[in-house]
Amino acid sequence: MAPKGLMMISKTGKKQRIAYSGKRIEGGVRLSAKRYALNAERGLSLVEVLLAVSILALGITGVLQGYASSITALEAGQYNVEIINLLKNKMAEVEIMLRGKKEIVQGNERGTFEEPYRDFSWEWNIQEAEKEDLYALTVRVFSDFNPREISLTTYVAGKKSEEE
Numbered sequence: 001m002a003p004k005g006l007m008m009i010s011k012t013g014k015k016q017r018i019a020y021s022g023k024r025i026e027g028g029v030r031l032s033a034k035r036y037a038l039n040a041e042r043g044l045s046l047v048e049v050l051l052a053v054s055i056l057a058l059g060i061t062g063v064l065q066g067y068a069s070s071i072t073a074l075e076a077g078q079y080n081v082e083i084i085n086l087l088k089n090k091m092a093e094v095e096i097m098l099r100g101k102k103e104i105v106q107g108n109e110r111g112t113f114e115e116p117y118r119d120f121s122w123e124w125n126i127q128e129a130e131k132e133d134l135y136a137l138t139v140r141v142f143s144d145f146n147p148r149e150i151s152l153t154t155y156v157a158g159k160k161s162e163e164e
Contacts, residue, residue, distance in 0.1 A: 083120065083150050086113060087141040090122045091152055094139060098126075104135050104158050119143050126156070133158040 044052075098104055108125040112118060124139045135156045142149035 079146060079148075082117070083141050083143070083148075086117060086120055086122070087139060087150055087152055090124070090141065091137075091139045091154065094124050094137060095154075095156065098137070098156055104156065106135070119145055129155060 104126065106126050106128055108123065110121070110123040112121045120141060120143045122139065122141050124137065127136050127138075128134075129136045135158055136153055137156050138151055138153040140149060140151035
């Protein structure tokens with residue numbers, strides 16, 4: 001324990017920074033911080049500057065990593081939105097085409113989308129389903145630059161011939 005009235009001083013270099021005055025209280029010593037003004041002639045030491053710069057560098061690195069992660073997530077989300085919209089549009093286009101036909105036949109087609117979606121390709125396939133007069137239509141959209149693809153399957157009712 002510090003004796004009554006003892007002043008403990010923290011020094012950095014030759015100049016004092018923070019002084020703690022010790023005051024004896026029942027059962028212990030209470031310390032209170034008193035700030036002393038910095039000498040105008042003394043600047044910051046090299047160690048203090050390096051510490052401040054390293055803390056700043058760590059903080060900026062964390063912010064930049066978070067920024068890069070959010071950009072990557074945004075690009076992935078944009079890709080998902082684009083590919084799902086292209087799939088929905090192609091599915092509707094194929095269904096309208098099938099409605100205009102007199103008879104549905106098994107087969108498939110493949111192609112690429114028009115600008116600005118030239119990087120995306122599509123493929124649809126019609127196969128006869130297990131039930132009579134029912135066909136499975138599968139549309140798949142994919143791209144060359146991303147290994148992820150998305151496909152959608154629906155069932156289309158076949159048309160009965162007019163003789164029956």
